[in-house]
Amino acid sequence: MPFSFDLAVTLQREARRMKRRSKRIRRRQSDICKSHEPWQEFPSDLVIEILTRLPAKSLMRLKSVSKLWSTLICSQYFTNLSSAPRIYMWLGFDKEKILVSSSSSPDLDGSFVVDQDLTISAMKGYSVSHVYRGLMCFTKGTNAQIYNSTTKKLVVLPDIEESNIIAKDHKFNKIIYHIAHDPVHDQYKVVCIVSRLKVVKLLLEHWVFTLGGGVSSRWRKIPCTCPPHSPFTRGLTINGSMYYLALVPNSIKPLFVRFDISSEKLSVLQKPEDAFWCRYYYTEIIEYDGRIAILDHADLVHDGVMDLWVREDEEKNRWSRMKRVLHPSQMNMIKTHIVHNMSLRVQGTTRNGDVILVPQHIFRIGPDQFNVLPQVTTHFYVFLYNLQKNHFRKVEIKSNRYNTKRWDVVGFDDIENLMYL
Template sequence: MENNPKIRENDSSDYLPEELIAQILVNLPSKSVVKLIVVSKLWSSIICSKSFIDLYLERSLNRPCILFSFLRGNIRTGQFLVLPKLNTKRRRISRFFGYDPIEDEYKVLCMTVLQVPSNSGPVVSEEHQVFTLGGAEKKKEAAWRMITCKVPHCPATQGICIDGVVYYGAWSNSKRKGSLIVAFDVRSEEFTLVKLPDGVEIYYDRDSELVNYQRKLALANLSYKEKFELLVLDKQEWSNISVMVPSLKDLVGQDLFYLRGAISSGEFIFTPMHSDWSSFIISYDRKEEIARRVELKGIKDRSPYMRVFLNHVECPIFL
């Protein structure tokens, strides 16, 4: 009786050590990795395991890049996760995304702000709700949960998550008085305030940007000159870093810029404020005092609302 070569081929693949399969997969782009889940139950269990995801992330951390975001969803896998409808009748909603490295959980924080006439007095955020993202067991009970916030405030900026804490700029009320930074602990789901130095203001949306500077929270405001001030929070103390970019206007023809933070090499990244900013960025080496205009090629459907994320790394994550 002759052996079936197809059977021999399939049988031999079953004896590949899991460690070897993982080492092969970890060298592939994340977009390719997620597609290989359907190869077999073994491959699916390897790719979805926390040990493989941690291994992939460790490798990717050595190759950070800059992410330009246009779409809502996972642009690497082409997948989207639709959340249940928020339990509210109000229209104005602020939303933030965070990760708890201890429990290995992703959470979405949403809050509403009552829409009232401007002459009716200041208001603060209400109806704070949290949605936990996770595996199959958590999906069965997935729902928005009401939580308590004892810190009256009105969100003003985009959020950023650093070491399990989501930070965002805010005011003490809707009249944009009393600038402050709110810290939301993703694990405990508690709110605390981070006091700003005297005289420092939070401006609306992108005019005030919270950035990750060497794994520390930093605040950068829109600059109208070649000098930028970056406030860095370290052990509950603020320090001021002045960044002077010589001949910035001569380099790009305008003088309104956002400071987006610094990449792993230490270079600061800037983006122009005006509508054509998505065509280039500015990289500034503070030690060498050299500024470079970096053209962005191959990007279609440019948008003035495109966001920039520094030190981005690829990693398959299954929610």
């Protein structure tokens, strides 16, 4: 009996001691977690400055430090600060295509350097249709998938089963996918525009898919109050809206369309009336000094002239027109590299305001139809043109690994996106 009593007392003491130790451990863990919160010991500006200097792989690990750190690193504000510009190339070989990425250093040595191969097996048979803030859209017919080039995550988008146009599986269907960001709800969305010309009637549908919306996510059809149209520009997203120019049947004047990413509403905007709209293939919407602008570069290769319309006031529909004329030395540079049947395609603008111009072969196959082929030389290069400074230059893309005559620059991006798809 005494033995049993002493054993019971000992067990009770040990239980109390373990309970006190457990409480101390929990308090210590709590203190450690609190000490990891950047605002506890260091100014938030200093923490953000340190984090922006780290590579994406390190940032992905640091997201697990605390909920606050995860929110900070995944925030749109931090994403905009932490990224370096990159240019993407879609290289075609005999039986396959690969996607490579080039670091941006043209201000230092006048070149981009290929340093990443982003090709994955799921890309086989697909083509790159859009690159936006670290997200890439790959398409094959009506199929589409989104790839995060930073986290290496891929999501296959569901079919748009309720589309009356896609269901017909007609060869004249035109399907455009565009990735955009909703700043109000901090969401990424994929906009799909489906159109088909049927005799003299144009059929049109707009669909939206929210990325990261869970298993229940599906395509939503957006009511279109605009006249039937077919987009001919890639589309530009700025300040929460996507803008594009579109053709209207039996009219040489296109529509200037805006799609509000948050409200998911379409509207037709007024455009500069003095623009020469017949050359729509050489017309592109770009960002100029934080504003929407329309660039006509049809006369660039032959005459060294570009026309630029900048929207100064949306409510009053006030546009300013500028003409840019290249210097003779710059024209000699173009004539040296741009030969018969070659032209330049606008592929976005850099963070410094340079317009990226990609050489390619263009063949007219009809009144309003063109056949565009990629560059056919092992010499990789693009042109950068700063509209504000009127500075035009050639930038080489350096790579010792790839030897192909079929290549194209498919996108420019300056974001490393850590969001989960």
